[in-house]
Amino acid sequence: MEKISSKIDKNIKLGIVGSGNISEDYIKVIKFYNHKVLKIVTKTKSKQNIIFCKKNRIKHHYLSFNKAINSYPKVDAWIICSTWNTLKKNLSIAIKNNISILIEKSIIVTSKDLLKLKSKLKPNQLNRISIAYNRNYYDFIPYLIKEIKKESLEAIYAYLPESYQSIINKKGLKIKNHLTKYMTSHWITLIYNVLKNSNAKINLNKKFNYSKKNILSSNLVAFDVNIKNKKIPLIINILPNNPMNINISFYSKKKTFVLSPVEKLKVYEKIKIIKKNNQNVYIPLSKSLDVNKTFKPGFKLMYRDFINSCVLKNKKSNYMTKLNDLIDIYKICETIQK
Numbered sequence: 001m002e003k004i005s006s007k008i009d010k011n012i013k014l015g016i017v018g019s020g021n022i023s024e025d026y027i028k029v030i031k032f033y034n035h036k037v038l039k040i041v042t043k044t045k046s047k048q049n050i051i052f053c054k055k056n057r058i059k060h061h062y063l064s065f066n067k068a069i070n071s072y073p074k075v076d077a078w079i080i081c082s083t084w085n086t087l088k089k090n091l092s093i094a095i096k097n098n099i100s101i102l103i104e105k106s107i108i109v110t111s112k113d114l115l116k117l118k119s120k121l122k123p124n125q126l127n128r129i130s131i132a133y134n135r136n137y138y139d140f141i142p143y144l145i146k147e148i149k150k151e152s153l154e155a156i157y158a159y160l161p162e163s164y165q166s167i168i169n170k171k172g173l174k175i176k177n178h179l180t181k182y183m184t185s186h187w188i189t190l191i192y193n194v195l196k197n198s199n200a201k202i203n204l205n206k207k208f209n210y211s212k213k214n215i216l217s218s219n220l221v222a223f224d225v226n227i228k229n230k231k232i233p234l235i236i237n238i239l240p241n242n243p244m245n246i247n248i249s250f251y252s253k254k255k256t257f258v259l260s261p262v263e264k265l266k267v268y269e270k271i272k273i274i275k276k277n278n279q280n281v282y283i284p285l286s287k288s289l290d291v292n293k294t295f296k297p298g299f300k301l302m303y304r305d306f307i308n309s310c311v312l313k314n315k316k317s318n319y320m321t322k323l324n325d326l327i328d329i330y331k332i333c334e335t336i337q338k
Contacts, residue, residue: 008033008035008304008307008308008312010312011034011035011036012033012035012036012076012077012307012311013035013036013038013073013074013075013076014030014035014036014037014038014039014075014076014077014078014079015037015038015039015040015041015068015069015075015077015078015079016037016039016040016041016058016078016079016080016081017040017041017065017078017079017080017081017082017090018041018042018080018081018082018083018104019040019042019048019049019052020081022081022104023052023079023081025295025296025299026079026081026299026303027056028295028296028299029295029299029300029303030303032295032300033303033304033307035307037056037057037058038058038059038060038073038075039058039060039061039062039068039071039073039075040052040053040058040060040061040062040068041062041063041064041065041068041082042061042062042063043063044063045061045063049061060073065090065093066093066097069093069094069097069099070097076100076311077099077100077101077102077306077307077310077311078094078099078100078101078102079101079102079103080094080101080102080103080104081103081104081132082104084106084108084171084175084182085108085174087103087104087106087107087108088107088108088109088113090103091103091107091117091129092117094129095117095120095121095125095129096120098122098125098128099128100128100129100310100311101128101129101130101310102130102132102302102303102306102310103129103130103131103132104132105131105132105133105185105186105189106178106181106182106183106185106186107131107181107326108178108181108182109181109330110330110334111327111330111331111334114323114326114327114330115327117323118323118324118327121323126322126323126324127309127310127313127322128310129310129322129323130302130305130306130309130310130317130320130321130322131321131322131323131325131326132302132321133185133186133189133190133193133321134296134297134298134299134302135186135187135189135190135262135297135298136189136190136193136298136302136319136320136321137298137299137300137301137302137305137319138262138263138265138291138297138298139289139290139291139292139301140265140289140290140291141193141194141319143265143289144194144250144257144265145194145197145198147255147257147267148194148198148200148250148252148257149198149199151252151253151254151255152228152252152253152254153198153200153227153228153232153250153251153252154232154251154252154253155232155233155234155235155251156191156195156225156232156233156234156235156248156249156250156251157235157237157247157248157249157251158187158188158191158234158235158236158237158246158247158248158249159237159239159244159246159247159248159249160184160187160236160237160238160239160246161239161240161241161242161243161244161245161246162179162183162184162238162239162240162241163183163240163241164179164183164215164216164240164241165216165240165241166241167179167182167183176215177337179215179337180215180238180333180334180336180337181330181333184238184333184336185329185330185333187246187248187262188236188329188332188333189321189325189329190248190259190262191234191248192325192328192329192332193319193321193325194250195225195227195234196325197318197319198227199227199228200225200226200227200228201225201226201227202223202224202225202234202328202332203223203224203225203226203231204223204328204331204332204335206223206224206231207221207222207223207224207335208221208222209221209222209335209338215238215240215336215337216240216241217240218237218238218239218240219237219238219336219337220235220236220237220238221235221236221332221335221336222234222235222236223236223332236332236336238336245260245261246259246260246261246262247259247260248260248262254269255267255268255269256268258286263290263291263297264288264289264290264291265288265289265290266286266287266288267286267287267288267289268284268285268286269285269286269287270284270285271283271284271285272284272285301319302319305317305319305320306320
Protein backbone atom coordinates (compact mmCIF):
# COMPACT_ATOMS: atom_id res chain seq x y z
CA MET A 1 0.00 0.00 0.00
CA GLU A 2 1.18 3.51 -0.79
CA LYS A 3 2.72 5.07 2.32
CA ILE A 4 0.00 6.94 4.15
CA SER A 5 2.24 7.27 7.20
CA SER A 6 4.12 4.63 9.13
CA LYS A 7 2.71 5.82 12.44
CA ILE A 8 0.53 8.40 14.15
CA ASP A 9 2.36 10.12 17.00
CA LYS A 10 -0.45 12.38 18.17
CA ASN A 11 -2.71 11.18 20.98
CA ILE A 12 -6.08 11.17 19.20
CA LYS A 13 -9.34 11.28 21.15
CA LEU A 14 -12.45 9.93 19.46
CA GLY A 15 -16.19 9.60 19.73
CA ILE A 16 -18.14 6.74 18.19
CA VAL A 17 -21.80 6.43 17.18
CA GLY A 18 -23.17 2.90 17.45
CA SER A 19 -22.22 -0.20 19.41
CA GLY A 20 -22.58 -3.02 16.88
CA ASN A 21 -20.01 -5.36 15.38
CA ILE A 22 -18.57 -2.64 13.13
CA SER A 23 -17.91 -0.46 16.19
CA GLU A 24 -15.93 -3.35 17.68
CA ASP A 25 -13.88 -3.58 14.47
CA TYR A 26 -13.02 0.13 14.69
CA ILE A 27 -12.13 -0.06 18.37
CA LYS A 28 -9.61 -2.86 17.66
CA VAL A 29 -7.83 -0.57 15.18
CA ILE A 30 -8.08 2.46 17.48
CA LYS A 31 -6.45 0.47 20.29
CA PHE A 32 -3.69 -0.66 17.92
CA TYR A 33 -2.71 3.00 17.43
CA ASN A 34 -3.02 3.69 21.18
CA HIS A 35 -5.80 6.19 20.55
CA LYS A 36 -8.77 6.52 22.89
CA VAL A 37 -12.54 6.44 22.52
CA LEU A 38 -13.87 8.91 25.10
CA LYS A 39 -17.52 9.11 23.98
CA ILE A 40 -20.19 6.89 22.56
CA VAL A 41 -23.72 7.51 21.29
CA THR A 42 -26.29 4.70 21.33
CA LYS A 43 -30.08 4.50 20.95
CA THR A 44 -30.56 3.26 24.52
CA LYS A 45 -28.58 2.66 27.68
CA SER A 46 -29.40 -1.03 27.58
CA LYS A 47 -27.51 -3.59 29.62
CA GLN A 48 -25.71 -4.66 26.43
CA ASN A 49 -24.60 -1.09 25.66
CA ILE A 50 -23.42 -0.52 29.25
CA ILE A 51 -21.35 -3.73 29.05
CA PHE A 52 -19.93 -2.50 25.71
CA CYS A 53 -18.83 0.77 27.36
CA LYS A 54 -17.23 -0.96 30.34
CA LYS A 55 -15.45 -3.49 28.15
CA ASN A 56 -13.94 -0.72 26.01
CA ARG A 57 -13.42 1.76 28.89
CA ILE A 58 -15.65 4.41 27.34
CA LYS A 59 -16.55 6.84 30.11
CA HIS A 60 -19.05 9.20 28.45
CA HIS A 61 -22.27 7.62 27.18
CA TYR A 62 -24.95 9.67 25.37
CA LEU A 63 -28.30 9.09 23.71
CA SER A 64 -28.07 12.30 21.61
CA PHE A 65 -25.38 12.85 18.97
CA ASN A 66 -25.83 16.63 19.16
CA LYS A 67 -25.38 16.63 22.92
CA ALA A 68 -22.34 14.35 22.69
CA ILE A 69 -20.64 16.67 20.17
CA ASN A 70 -21.20 19.78 22.25
CA SER A 71 -20.36 18.34 25.68
CA TYR A 72 -16.98 18.13 27.38
CA PRO A 73 -14.54 16.53 27.00
CA LYS A 74 -14.10 17.50 23.35
CA VAL A 75 -12.78 14.92 20.87
CA ASP A 76 -10.70 15.21 17.70
CA ALA A 77 -13.02 13.20 15.45
CA TRP A 78 -16.08 10.97 15.30
CA ILE A 79 -16.63 7.56 13.74
CA ILE A 80 -20.27 7.07 12.75
CA CYS A 81 -21.41 3.46 12.42
CA SER A 82 -25.08 3.72 13.31
CA THR A 83 -27.86 1.81 11.52
CA TRP A 84 -28.44 2.40 7.79
CA ASN A 85 -31.63 4.40 8.35
CA THR A 86 -29.93 6.90 10.71
CA LEU A 87 -26.74 7.66 8.74
CA LYS A 88 -28.30 10.51 6.74
CA LYS A 89 -29.49 12.24 9.91
CA ASN A 90 -26.12 11.79 11.62
CA LEU A 91 -24.28 13.09 8.55
CA SER A 92 -26.45 16.24 8.63
CA ILE A 93 -25.71 16.73 12.34
CA ALA A 94 -21.97 16.33 11.69
CA ILE A 95 -22.06 18.90 8.86
CA LYS A 96 -24.00 21.36 11.01
CA ASN A 97 -21.39 21.03 13.78
CA ASN A 98 -18.39 21.14 11.40
CA ILE A 99 -16.63 18.09 12.84
CA SER A 100 -14.24 15.53 11.32
CA ILE A 101 -16.05 12.26 10.62
CA LEU A 102 -15.44 8.81 9.22
CA ILE A 103 -18.97 7.65 8.38
CA GLU A 104 -19.97 4.09 7.51
CA LYS A 105 -21.69 3.13 4.29
CA SER A 106 -24.21 3.14 2.96
CA ILE A 107 -25.82 6.55 3.43
CA ILE A 108 -29.34 6.30 2.01
CA VAL A 109 -29.74 9.56 0.09
CA THR A 110 -30.03 10.57 -3.56
CA SER A 111 -27.19 12.17 -5.49
CA LYS A 112 -29.30 15.37 -5.47
CA ASP A 113 -29.52 15.17 -1.66
CA LEU A 114 -25.74 14.91 -1.50
CA LEU A 115 -25.36 17.97 -3.72
CA LYS A 116 -27.62 19.91 -1.33
CA LEU A 117 -25.61 18.71 1.68
CA LYS A 118 -22.41 19.68 -0.08
CA SER A 119 -23.75 23.19 -0.67
CA LYS A 120 -24.10 23.63 3.10
CA LEU A 121 -20.46 22.84 3.81
CA LYS A 122 -18.20 25.49 5.25
CA PRO A 123 -14.81 26.23 3.61
CA ASN A 124 -12.48 23.21 3.84
CA GLN A 125 -15.23 21.11 5.48
CA LEU A 126 -15.29 18.79 2.48
CA ASN A 127 -11.84 17.59 3.54
CA ARG A 128 -13.11 16.62 6.99
CA ILE A 129 -15.60 14.00 5.79
CA SER A 130 -14.62 10.46 4.74
CA ILE A 131 -17.06 7.70 3.75
CA ALA A 132 -15.84 4.33 5.00
CA TYR A 133 -15.54 2.24 1.85
CA ASN A 134 -12.82 0.01 3.25
CA ARG A 135 -12.22 -2.00 0.07
CA ASN A 136 -10.38 1.04 -1.34
CA TYR A 137 -7.68 0.11 1.18
CA TYR A 138 -7.22 -3.58 0.41
CA ASP A 139 -3.50 -4.40 0.40
CA PHE A 140 -3.32 -5.24 -3.31
CA ILE A 141 -5.16 -2.14 -4.59
CA PRO A 142 -1.96 -0.04 -5.12
CA TYR A 143 -0.44 -2.94 -7.08
CA LEU A 144 -3.59 -3.21 -9.22
CA ILE A 145 -3.54 0.54 -9.92
CA LYS A 146 0.17 0.46 -10.79
CA GLU A 147 -0.35 -2.43 -13.23
CA ILE A 148 -3.37 -0.80 -14.89
CA LYS A 149 -1.35 2.36 -15.43
CA LYS A 150 1.33 0.29 -17.21
CA GLU A 151 -1.06 -1.85 -19.25
CA SER A 152 -3.35 -0.97 -22.13
CA LEU A 153 -6.72 -1.47 -20.44
CA GLU A 154 -9.42 -2.70 -22.86
CA ALA A 155 -12.53 -3.33 -20.71
CA ILE A 156 -13.91 -3.69 -17.19
CA TYR A 157 -16.63 -6.20 -16.39
CA ALA A 158 -18.44 -6.45 -13.05
CA TYR A 159 -20.63 -9.50 -12.49
CA LEU A 160 -22.61 -8.82 -9.31
CA PRO A 161 -24.92 -11.60 -8.03
CA GLU A 162 -26.42 -9.45 -5.28
CA SER A 163 -28.40 -11.03 -2.44
CA TYR A 164 -31.12 -8.38 -2.66
CA GLN A 165 -33.98 -10.56 -1.46
CA SER A 166 -32.21 -11.56 1.75
CA ILE A 167 -31.48 -7.87 2.46
CA ILE A 168 -35.18 -7.06 2.05
CA ASN A 169 -36.04 -9.96 4.35
CA LYS A 170 -33.68 -8.61 7.04
CA LYS A 171 -34.23 -4.86 6.69
CA GLY A 172 -37.84 -4.69 5.51
CA LEU A 173 -39.49 -3.31 2.37
CA LYS A 174 -38.24 0.25 3.06
CA ILE A 175 -34.80 -0.79 1.83
CA LYS A 176 -36.09 -2.01 -1.57
CA ASN A 177 -35.80 1.36 -3.32
CA HIS A 178 -32.23 1.78 -2.06
CA LEU A 179 -30.69 -1.64 -2.75
CA THR A 180 -27.99 -0.47 -5.16
CA LYS A 181 -26.80 2.17 -2.71
CA TYR A 182 -27.02 -0.14 0.29
CA MET A 183 -25.11 -3.01 -1.33
CA THR A 184 -23.95 -2.44 -4.93
CA SER A 185 -22.24 0.87 -4.09
CA HIS A 186 -19.55 -1.16 -2.27
CA TRP A 187 -18.34 -2.72 -5.54
CA ILE A 188 -18.97 0.39 -7.66
CA THR A 189 -16.79 2.40 -5.25
CA LEU A 190 -13.95 -0.10 -5.55
CA ILE A 191 -14.05 0.15 -9.37
CA TYR A 192 -14.40 3.95 -9.22
CA ASN A 193 -11.40 4.26 -6.89
CA VAL A 194 -9.16 2.03 -9.01
CA LEU A 195 -10.05 3.90 -12.21
CA LYS A 196 -9.72 7.36 -10.62
CA ASN A 197 -6.22 6.50 -9.38
CA SER A 198 -5.35 5.06 -12.81
CA ASN A 199 -6.09 8.44 -14.43
CA ALA A 200 -9.33 7.12 -15.91
CA LYS A 201 -12.77 8.68 -15.69
CA ILE A 202 -16.22 7.12 -15.98
CA ASN A 203 -18.42 9.13 -18.34
CA LEU A 204 -21.72 9.22 -16.47
CA ASN A 205 -23.58 10.63 -19.50
CA LYS A 206 -22.48 7.94 -21.93
CA LYS A 207 -24.33 4.81 -20.93
CA PHE A 208 -26.24 1.91 -22.38
CA ASN A 209 -28.95 0.63 -20.11
CA TYR A 210 -30.63 -2.78 -20.22
CA SER A 211 -32.06 -2.22 -16.75
CA LYS A 212 -35.55 -3.46 -16.00
CA LYS A 213 -38.11 -1.77 -13.79
CA ASN A 214 -37.85 -4.56 -11.21
CA ILE A 215 -34.50 -4.39 -9.38
CA LEU A 216 -34.94 -8.05 -8.38
CA SER A 217 -34.58 -9.02 -12.06
CA SER A 218 -31.29 -9.06 -13.98
CA ASN A 219 -29.98 -5.65 -14.99
CA LEU A 220 -27.09 -4.55 -17.16
CA VAL A 221 -25.60 -1.09 -17.61
CA ALA A 222 -22.60 -0.05 -19.70
CA PHE A 223 -20.60 3.17 -19.33
CA ASP A 224 -17.80 4.68 -21.38
CA VAL A 225 -14.51 5.03 -19.52
CA ASN A 226 -12.00 7.59 -20.78
CA ILE A 227 -8.43 6.37 -20.31
CA LYS A 228 -5.21 7.21 -22.17
CA ASN A 229 -7.03 9.14 -24.93
CA LYS A 230 -9.39 6.28 -25.73
CA LYS A 231 -12.77 4.94 -24.64
CA ILE A 232 -13.31 1.51 -23.14
CA PRO A 233 -16.49 -0.12 -21.76
CA LEU A 234 -17.39 -0.60 -18.12
CA ILE A 235 -20.12 -3.25 -18.01
CA ILE A 236 -22.04 -3.78 -14.77
CA ASN A 237 -24.25 -6.87 -14.72
CA ILE A 238 -26.57 -7.36 -11.74
CA LEU A 239 -27.99 -10.87 -11.31
CA PRO A 240 -29.85 -10.87 -7.99
CA ASN A 241 -29.59 -13.98 -5.83
CA ASN A 242 -27.47 -15.90 -8.35
CA PRO A 243 -25.36 -18.53 -6.48
CA MET A 244 -21.97 -17.30 -7.70
CA ASN A 245 -19.13 -15.16 -6.35
CA ILE A 246 -18.82 -11.53 -7.31
CA ASN A 247 -16.42 -11.15 -10.22
CA ILE A 248 -14.80 -7.81 -11.10
CA SER A 249 -12.37 -8.14 -14.01
CA PHE A 250 -10.03 -5.60 -15.57
CA TYR A 251 -8.94 -6.72 -19.06
CA SER A 252 -5.79 -5.46 -20.76
CA LYS A 253 -4.09 -6.66 -23.94
CA LYS A 254 -1.60 -8.82 -22.05
CA LYS A 255 -3.10 -9.45 -18.60
CA THR A 256 -6.41 -9.94 -16.83
CA PHE A 257 -6.92 -8.84 -13.22
CA VAL A 258 -9.76 -10.64 -11.44
CA LEU A 259 -11.34 -9.96 -8.05
CA SER A 260 -13.42 -13.02 -7.19
CA PRO A 261 -14.06 -12.93 -4.31
CA VAL A 262 -13.09 -9.27 -3.91
CA GLU A 263 -10.72 -10.13 -1.05
CA LYS A 264 -8.42 -11.92 -3.52
CA LEU A 265 -6.73 -10.50 -6.62
CA LYS A 266 -5.75 -12.99 -9.34
CA VAL A 267 -3.48 -11.86 -12.15
CA TYR A 268 -3.60 -13.95 -15.35
CA GLU A 269 -0.60 -13.52 -17.66
CA LYS A 270 -0.20 -16.75 -19.67
CA ILE A 271 -2.01 -19.85 -20.83
CA LYS A 272 -0.32 -23.24 -20.55
CA ILE A 273 -1.30 -25.83 -23.16
CA ILE A 274 -1.06 -29.52 -22.28
CA LYS A 275 -2.15 -32.66 -24.05
CA LYS A 276 -4.75 -34.86 -22.39
CA ASN A 277 -6.38 -37.79 -24.21
CA ASN A 278 -5.08 -36.33 -27.48
CA GLN A 279 -6.88 -33.07 -26.77
CA ASN A 280 -5.37 -29.65 -26.07
CA VAL A 281 -6.20 -28.48 -22.56
CA TYR A 282 -5.75 -24.76 -21.89
CA ILE A 283 -4.76 -23.83 -18.35
CA PRO A 284 -4.61 -20.13 -17.43
CA LEU A 285 -1.58 -19.39 -15.24
CA SER A 286 -2.10 -16.87 -12.47
CA LYS A 287 -0.67 -15.45 -9.28
CA SER A 288 -2.78 -14.43 -6.28
CA LEU A 289 -2.63 -11.60 -3.78
CA ASP A 290 -4.74 -11.68 -0.61
CA VAL A 291 -5.83 -9.10 1.94
CA ASN A 292 -4.37 -8.97 5.44
CA LYS A 293 -7.00 -10.24 7.88
CA THR A 294 -5.40 -9.21 11.19
CA PHE A 295 -8.13 -6.59 11.36
CA LYS A 296 -11.29 -6.29 9.29
CA PRO A 297 -9.78 -6.00 5.78
CA GLY A 298 -8.91 -2.42 4.88
CA PHE A 299 -9.81 -0.94 8.28
CA LYS A 300 -6.29 -0.34 9.61
CA LEU A 301 -5.18 1.65 6.55
CA MET A 302 -8.53 3.39 6.16
CA TYR A 303 -8.51 4.63 9.76
CA ARG A 304 -4.90 5.79 9.48
CA ASP A 305 -5.66 7.63 6.25
CA PHE A 306 -8.67 9.32 7.87
CA ILE A 307 -6.64 10.54 10.85
CA ASN A 308 -3.77 11.81 8.71
CA SER A 309 -5.95 13.44 6.04
CA CYS A 310 -9.09 14.64 7.83
CA VAL A 311 -7.90 15.21 11.41
CA LEU A 312 -4.18 16.02 11.35
CA LYS A 313 -4.38 17.29 7.75
CA ASN A 314 -0.76 16.35 7.08
CA LYS A 315 -1.32 14.33 3.89
CA LYS A 316 -3.72 14.38 0.95
CA SER A 317 -5.48 11.05 0.43
CA ASN A 318 -5.74 9.27 -2.92
CA TYR A 319 -7.86 6.38 -1.68
CA MET A 320 -10.49 8.10 0.44
CA THR A 321 -14.11 8.29 -0.72
CA LYS A 322 -15.29 11.89 -0.28
CA LEU A 323 -18.68 13.48 -0.90
CA ASN A 324 -17.69 14.47 -4.45
CA ASP A 325 -16.85 10.84 -5.21
CA LEU A 326 -20.03 9.58 -3.58
CA ILE A 327 -22.17 11.85 -5.76
CA ASP A 328 -20.74 10.18 -8.90
CA ILE A 329 -20.99 6.70 -7.37
CA TYR A 330 -24.64 7.25 -6.44
CA LYS A 331 -25.42 8.52 -9.95
CA ILE A 332 -24.18 5.15 -11.24
CA CYS A 333 -26.33 3.35 -8.64
CA GLU A 334 -29.36 5.41 -9.67
CA THR A 335 -28.79 4.52 -13.32
CA ILE A 336 -28.86 0.82 -12.39
CA GLN A 337 -31.94 1.11 -10.17
CA LYS A 338 -34.38 3.28 -12.10
